[in-house]
Amino acid sequence: MPTLGVNIDHIATIRQARRTVEPDPVAAAVLAELGGADGITAHLREDRRHIQERDVRLLRQTVRTHLNLEMAATDEMVAIALVLKPDYVTLVPERREEVTTEGGLDIVGQIARIGEVVDKLQGAGIPVSLFIDAEPAQIEASQTVKAKFIELHTGRYAEAKDETSRKQELDVLAAGCEQAIKAGLRVNAGHGLTYWNVYPVACLPGMEELNIGHTIVSRAALVGMERAVREMKLAMRGHQ
Numbered sequence: 001m002p003t004l005g006v007n008i009d010h011i012a013t014i015r016q017a018r019r020t021v022e023p024d025p026v027a028a029a030v031l032a033e034l035g036g037a038d039g040i041t042a043h044l045r046e047d048r049r050h051i052q053e054r055d056v057r058l059l060r061q062t063v064r065t066h067l068n069l070e071m072a073a074t075d076e077m078v079a080i081a082l083v084l085k086p087d088y089v090t091l092v093p094e095r096r097e098e099v100t101t102e103g104g105l106d107i108v109g110q111i112a113r114i115g116e117v118v119d120k121l122q123g124a125g126i127p128v129s130l131f132i133d134a135e136p137a138q139i140e141a142s143q144t145v146k147a148k149f150i151e152l153h154t155g156r157y158a159e160a161k162d163e164t165s166r167k168q169e170l171d172v173l174a175a176g177c178e179q180a181i182k183a184g185l186r187v188n189a190g191h192g193l194t195y196w197n198v199y200p201v202a203c204l205p206g207m208e209e210l211n212i213g214h215t216i217v218s219r220a221a222l223v224g225m226e227r228a229v230r231e232m233k234l235a236m237r238g239h240q
């Protein structure tokens with residue numbers, strides 16, 4: 001059964017709605033860990049729409065499980081990561097105008113650049129995960145650049161409109177997972193997972209960690225972070 005990385009971006013979204021100091025994503029991370037989170041994920045976006053540098057600096061000092069820094073493959077973010085030293089980095093695509101991440105990072109089309117960033121970060125002792133679609137060519141390219149992990153983008157599975165489509169997308173994820181493991185990559189997954197669709201993804205053989213944020217923060221707004229995380233851990237084991 002995979003571990004759970006709780007993405008606390010959208011605690012910061014609530015704070016940034018008023019450009020104020022609450023709710024604090026750092027406090028949310030403490031509560032998430034008390035609720036059973038196995039890791040904390042934070043996405044420091046170029047446009048700083050939610051998580052700020054202050055947040056990741058304090059998270060580095062306070063997270064007791066492991067800290068996954070999501071970031072674009074830019075010089076600015078690489079420099080921040082080399083100072084911050086998160087437990088691992090996940091390279092994700094970014095577009096200012098997007099509401100949220102729209103797809104996986106294109107490794108095939110920028111293999112030299114991604115390889116350079118992976119070498120720099122892993123050379124500094126920071127394992128890299130590549131947030132990609134479950135496409136054979138992207139998985140192969142992830143192996144070529146010697147990333148330690150991939151994170152399979154589960155957005156198409158999560159947005160499937162009916163059971164048939166959802167099963168088809170799950171089969172794509174399962175095939176991607178199998179190909180990646182055969183290639184020696186470690187496999188995580190995330191994006192759009194909820195209490196109601198997480199279990200089949202959690203059951204994929206070899207799945208190491210699920211990074212889940214929006215649905216947990218949404219539930220936490222109503223019942224509190226500790227309970228929301230505890231209930232996600234149960235949902236990952238098939239208990240609604």
Ligand SMILES: CC(=O)[C@@H](O)[C@H](O)COP(=O)(O)O
Nearest residue numbers: 009043092099100101190191
């Ligand atoms: C890469 C991914 O799917 C999310 O972890 C990412 O954080 C989405 O960006 P927002 O949190 O800004 O929606």
Ligand SMILES: NCC(=O)COP(=O)(O)O
Nearest residue numbers: 007190191192211213214
């Ligand atoms: N990489 C996925 C993640 O960290 C959280 O995505 P979401 O659950 O907020 O869609």
